[in-house]
Amino acid sequence: MIVPLAFLDSFSGAFDFIFSQQESLGGGTQVGGLGQVGDLMLEHVKVSGFALAVSLALALPLGVLLGHRGTGELFAIAAGNAGRAIPELALIALLVAFVGTGTLNVVLALAVLGIPPILTNTFVGVHQVDPQAVEAARGMGMSERQIAVRVELPLAVPTIMTGVRTAAINVIATATIAPLAGVLTLGDFILSRNVYGDEGVLAGAILVAVLALTVELTLAAVQWALTPRGVRLQRTGISV
């Protein structure tokens, strides 16, 4: 019984930390509470949002282009796999030499993490659109560009959005290391254990998890809204 009780105890400690200020572990200042949580959460959302936007701006057009042409499959997949293997901490340290510390550094480093799943999924999604639909569009006199944007892209939305959701989760989870490059995110609670104590570390983890889940659910709703009605029905198994 001791273990579960201790477990519950630290959880209630973490919630106390989130909702009310307390003395720091070393003393001399007040930490935690909704004020600090809000500040760090805002910064966390900001850098993650910027990073995701940069990833989308780069990966989406490239993925559609490659997927439409059916070329560069090796590149799209390899980029996806390589991207997962990049050590973010080393990347941040490397970027310090070029762009210094701060928001730009963190956004670039996180964007590198967001690109692979979006690129790979966009390529696959566009590439696997039913060739008959593409043929029909061509028969109707659509240009290649129109086919890519008005036929292939909408039909690929569910696959693309899966990539975006993966990217968002990766970026939000990894934005916890931003305090090591000059940006104070929720990761500060996790990294500065000797200021915030175990409650602070756990509180940080809980907050990041809650943020990730919230974003995941929001993006699921966005995906549903963006998916063409026909595709939606098909995917739920109802014939049109």
Added chain:
Amino acid sequence: MRDHPRLRVLLALIAAFALILGVAACGDDDDGDGGGDTSANLIEENPDNNGVAITVGSKNFDEQFILGEIYAQGLEAAGYDVSTDLNLGDETIAFKALEDGEIDAYPEYTSTILTSIFEVPPEDVPGDAQQAFDESQDEFEQLGLVAYPPTPFSSANAVGLLTKTADELGVSTISDLEGKSQDLVLAGSPECRQRIDCLLGLEQNYGLEFKEFTPVAIELRYDVLDNGDADLSILFTTDAQLFVDPDTYTILEDDKGVLPAGNVLFVARQQTVDEAGDDFGTTVESVQSNLTLEVMQELNARVTVDKEKPADVAHDYLVEFGYVE
């Protein structure tokens, strides 16, 4: 060998370095202040110690790896069955491992133990390591731990900057920053800004206001100075960079004693000490007796800058001072 001209050059350099060290050691002889006749240091293997298993731990950075190896190899030479569990993370994790008996001993800084584990306010931490050591005996005893006397060297946080910047500003102590700090960016680890032995202490005890505090990873503490990201950075007095580039960086004197010095205490479990017998403590105190600031900086430089293995560097130290042959 024939195929590795570069390796040969490296070996030649190492030989030259060894020669210089040898000459330097001879120089010490003339002064007659130790470092000369080291045969008395030789650790003798005691067969009684065979079979006594000891696990030495360390925290997660170069200086700790080296210290962990020095103690481990020294105890090994005394005949103990030593294994290591280095890279345990920060003090909260390493100390937990010690209390739980996952490790039997590890080196920790006095200031860290007092502030982080015994929760002594940093302003109450004695500047003198021996005094800090004496005053904390009861605390160790209550936890079933034994601490050995402090190492000669101390490692402290320090406010550092490029010598060029220091000359421009005309500062040599932290107090000199008064009236100038509002235009300066200070970099330090994220936790620094809320710690009384770091930014908080600089603000509250020196009355300094900085233009900005930039949180950075500890590994980047010199990069931010080099690339102009920060004017001031929180450095460690034992840093390899200060040994390699003594003219490039300047440490500001902590004239109000806000950044407590941390000599290292080798902390062991009472139970382990009882089982291990007298050789344990004798060996620990002996192997650390030559760890002066200069020696520690040099050992750090060989690992951090020259990328040598902590185990090799520790071994060389033990050989150089005659602990092992």
